Amino acid sequence: MIRRGAFARMExxxxxxxxxxxxxxxMKWLKSQVQTFKTNLEDFAxxxxxxxxxxxxxxxxxxxxxxxxxxxxxxxxxxFWAELLGVGDFYYELAIQIIDLCxxxxxxxxxxxxxxxxxxxLEKIRGSGGQEISEDDIVRSIKTLxxxxxxxxVIQIGERKMVRSVPHEFSTDQAALLELAQTQSFVTKxxxxxxxxxxxxxxxxxxxxxLSQGLCWVxxxxxxxxxxxxxxxxxxxx
Amino acid sequence: xxxxxxxSIYNFPPFFTQQPNEATWQTQxxxxxxxxxxxxxxxxxxxxxxxxxxxxxxxxxxxxNRRLKLETLQSIIKMMIKQGLAEWDPPNKKTSAFxxxxxxxxxxxxxxxxxxxxxxxNSIVTLYEIAHGEASEGxxxxxxDQAVLLKALDVLVKKGEAQTLQATNAxxxxxxxxGTG
Numbered sequence: 001m002i003r004r005g006a007f008a009r010m011e012x013x014x015x016x017x018x019x020x021x022x023x024x025x026x027m028k029w030l031k032s033q034v035q036t037f038k039t040n041l042e043d044f045a046x047x048x049x050x051x052x053x054x055x056x057x058x059x060x061x062x063x064x065x066x067x068x069x070x071x072x073x074x075x076x077x078x079x080f081w082a083e084l085l086g087v088g089d090f091y092y093e094l095a096i097q098i099i100d101l102c103x104x105x106x107x108x109x110x111x112x113x114x115x116x117x118x119x120x121x122l123e124k125i126r127g128s129g130g131q132e133i134s135e136d137d138i139v140r141s142i143k144t145l146x147x148x149x150x151x152x153x154v155i156q157i158g159e160r161k162m163v164r165s166v167p168h169e170f171s172t173d174q175a176a177l178l179e180l181a182q183t184q185s186f187v188t189k190x191x192x193x194x195x196x197x198x199x200x201x202x203x204x205x206x207x208x209x210x211l212s213q214g215l216c217w218v219x220x221x222x223x224x225x226x227x228x229x230x231x232x233x234x235x236x237x238x
Numbered sequence: 239x240x241x242x243x244x245x246s247i248y249n250f251p252p253f254f255t256q257q258p259n260e261a262t263w264q265t266q267x268x269x270x271x272x273x274x275x276x277x278x279x280x281x282x283x284x285x286x287x288x289x290x291x292x293x294x295x296x297x298x299x300x301x302x303n304r305r306l307k308l309e310t311l312q313s314i315i316k317m318m319i320k321q322g323l324a325e326w327d328p329p330n331k332k333t334s335a336f337x338x339x340x341x342x343x344x345x346x347x348x349x350x351x352x353x354x355x356x357x358x359x360n361s362i363v364t365l366y367e368i369a370h371g372e373a374s375e376g377x378x379x380x381x382x383d384q385a386v387l388l389k390a391l392d393v394l395v396k397k398g399e400a401q402t403l404q405a406t407n408a409x410x411x412x413x414x415x416x417g418t419g
Contacts, residue, residue, distance in 0.1 A: 107265035108247075214262045217252035221304050228252045 110215035284383035
């Protein structure tokens with residue numbers, strides 16, 4: 001019994017050591033692989049520098065490759081990647097334009113704008129000579145704004161991706177109303193009562209909240225008052 | 239003449255209802271002001287009769303069947319007056335207003351430039367010639383409202399750059415400009 005116990009302990013120790021060795025090897029191997037990959041990625045970036053800057057689809061792929069090995073070309077504006085690619089400047093410039101646009105429309109839409117609409121407007125101000133941009137670029141730029149604390153964030157409302165430029169979160173009820181308004185760009189109180197089964201007071205409260213934050217406009221000239229969400233109304237930005 | 243191109247917000251139904259939220263209303267009114275000014279500039283309108291105007295496309299969007307209310311328009315005009323962009327006419331009634339897509343001071347500058355360019359300084363020009371004459375064709379003040387023209391000339395008179403000479407009716411009234419050139 002004693003011998004068997006000692007043997008078992010020895011065997012256990014041996015196994016653990018083997019695992020430890022193989023783990024060390026694997027780590028070593030992995031490290032060298034990542035290093036190779038990084039070098040390759042750098043070469044790749046050097047060669048395709050122009051393409052990365054110019055072609056938004058290409059940029060998405062490149063960002064994904066970088067993300068896979070934990071390299072963030074945007075992490076530092078002075079970093080190797082930013083210097084090599086100039087992408088830091090690219091996203092910085094884009095971010096400034098996003099802030100400008102969102103702020104100039106905030107009084108009208110309460111600080112909520114659809115991502116696609118924002119992209120169309122960005123393209124307008126960048127002109128035809130500017131670099132092409134994708135929605136992915138916009139989302140990345142907005143992420144770089146987060147540390148500034150202005151509340152810039154991409155949020156999902158139903159099927160739409162929206163950019164919010166005000167620092168407050170939406171309440172569950174507000175979010176529910178926004179989601180309900182998606183198909184027609186508006187809600188009526190009756191609609192909400194039927195769809196959500198809320199009490200009249202709860203509906204009044206939620207709509208009052210949207211109105212006071214400038215997120216919806218009321219139309220009294222229809223049969224029953226309609227509460228319109230300007231950011232859902234197509235093309236409402238010129 | 240091509241038609242006036244309304245901005246997209248003109249098709250947004252709530253745009254025709256005065257918004258209860260103060261900040262939203264301020265934005266809404268500013269958007270209306272900019273539409274009114276560009277519309278009047280486009281069609282060279284200098285004076286709006288409010289009830290008449292409310293039945294025109296400017297304040298009545300037939301395609302969505304929405305129209306602005308008189309009280310709302312009056313509030314908008316009041317804001318324009320504060321910004322020097324309109325004036326009640328007559329002053330004590332809130333039924334019609336001059337719309338200054340150019341302020342009287344700006345009209346004064348345009349007119350005095352035109353006078354210099356055409357070598358009309360030190361000669362007498364009638365109001366009719368300024369507003370309807372061949373020489374003013376193609377200028378923005380061609381077909382200008384007489385009352386607005388008088389306000390513009392008044393600016394020049396007060397600056398000592400012109401002198402008005404009375405006649406039996408306003409159109410025959412003459413102006414002498416003392417500019418150089």
